[in-house]
Amino acid sequence: MCKPGTRTALRLASEQTGLASLGRGPRDSPWRRGGTATFACTFAPLCAYPAGALLDAAAVTAGTRTLDVGTGTGTVAAVALGRGALVTAVDADAGMAAAARSAAPGAAVRVGAVPALPFATGAFDAVVANFVLNHVGVPAAAVAELARLTRPGGRIAVTIWPYPPPRLQSLLGEAVRAVAAEPVVLPRLAAEHDFARTVAGLSGLLSAAGLTEVTGRRLDWLHRTTVADWWAGAEGGIGTASVLLAAQPAATRDRIRAELGRLAEPYRNADGACAVPTAAVLAAATVPA
Secondary structure (H helix, E strand, O other), X not given: OOOOOOOOOOOOOOOOOOOOOOOOOOOXXXXXXXXXXXXXXXXXXXXXXXXXXXXXXXXXXXXXXXXXXXXXXXXXXXXXXXXXXXXXXXXXXXXXXXXXXXXXXXXXXXXXXXXOOOOOOOOEEEEEEEOOHHHOOOHHHXXXXXXXXXXXXXXXEEEEOOOOOOHHHHHHHHHHHHOOOOOOOXXXXXXXXXXOOOHXXXXXXXXXXXXXXXXXXXXXXXXXXXXHHHHHHHHOOEOHHHHHHHOOOHHHHHHHHHHHHHXXXXXXXXXXXXXXXXXXXXXXXXXXX
């Protein structure tokens, strides 16, 4: 099990309930109620997988002026530095920014949030946002800000969690429903600002912003974790599930955890860890000249 206080250069996935509101909450929704240590220690490895593909899609190589938006604990920034890129990173949370400075010491790290980031128009050759658009109140405004910061001819690449959710993200929500837990009203995006959490939906969001050469694809992989770590993140205040769990009596939470263990059993390996299917949607585009 992951120990509190562990520092890692990995970012966390936000949605893990599989409920109807999955991926629909704005940036100020409660998915980050937990502290940076919990964020990094429990769910962070999940978001690391797309980092290389994200940077490839943005054409990040040596010397590329790269902005990592929503850097979290610095995963993508660190990988970009490894490619020789000139990296700037930004996160809305000061604790996350501090962790990113440690994980990616060669990056210039700032605190700021879309759609009002503290950088000049056209300052970057490439702008990436790993699992950010799931959490903003107006996704179109966020994409417009990414485009503003990218020079003409530069590249933008983004990832989101898909909906309907893959198996990993649906397990905890299924466990909650199985024990008839107390219902909780979760935040949702206004319908006029929402978009389909699919390859077509994310690609369409970029196209609607006036970007060109838009491409999109789904990334599928097996995420290795333990029931204890997955539970610790939600119980520790990370993700939509933390709101659901906080509303339940202790006895109900115990039943939810037991049900989660039962549902995870088919994915358990001999060492006790689980390898569960998950996925992300990746889209990229060029800022027109």
